Amino acid sequence: MDTISQSFIKRASSCCLLVIVTAMMSSCIGTKHLQENEKLLYHQNIKHSKGLNSEGLRDLYVQKVNSRIRPTSISVPVGMYYLGKKRFNKEKFVARKTKVEAKFDRKIAATKNQKKIANLQYRKQNAVDALNKKIDNGNMFMQWGEPITVFDTAAMYQSQ
Numbered sequence: 001m002d003t004i005s006q007s008f009i010k011r012a013s014s015c016c017l018l019v020i021v022t023a024m025m026s027s028c029i030g031t032k033h034l035q036e037n038e039k040l041l042y043h044q045n046i047k048h049s050k051g052l053n054s055e056g057l058r059d060l061y062v063q064k065v066n067s068r069i070r071p072t073s074i075s076v077p078v079g080m081y082y083l084g085k086k087r088f089n090k091e092k093f094v095a096r097k098t099k100v101e102a103k104f105d106r107k108i109a110a111t112k113n114q115k116k117i118a119n120l121q122y123r124k125q126n127a128v129d130a131l132n133k134k135i136d137n138g139n140m141f142m143q144w145g146e147p148i149t150v151f152d153t154a155a156m157y158q159s160q
């Protein structure tokens with residue numbers, strides 16, 4: 001009786017784990033990020049004559065399909081992008097950029113040594129460039145991930 005109950009508990013816990021993992025991974029599908037009347041670009045086909053090789057033709061697509069774990073529809077980069085987008089605050093980086101610029105301008109105005117001024121200007125430019133990159137491209141998760149690809153009929157006609 002004891003081994004039967006242990007076996008049942010193991011099977012039940014593995015089933016529960018499977019359900020939990022499936023529920024967590026379904027958030028990476030990306031359809032919840034679509035607006036009304038938008039469709040997800042899921043798959044593209046190439047129709048060509050039998051003599052042509054289709055490998056080079058895939059580069060001609062105007063829109064690219066989101067990468068996903070085959071054969072499921074789970075797209076981890078889409079999940080990463082929207083996780084980063086949820087936590088991204090552009091105004092925070094703009095305020096930080098102004099603060100960094102003011103700090104370096106204060107230090108540059110306080111010194112008279114040309115070598116130190118050049119060093120401070122170089123460091124200021126590097127810091128401002130890094131913050132501009134974050135303002136333009138988003139945080140690390142947004143840069144590593146990819147936004148959901150929405151089906152666009154105009155892009156479809158350009159690919160033909």
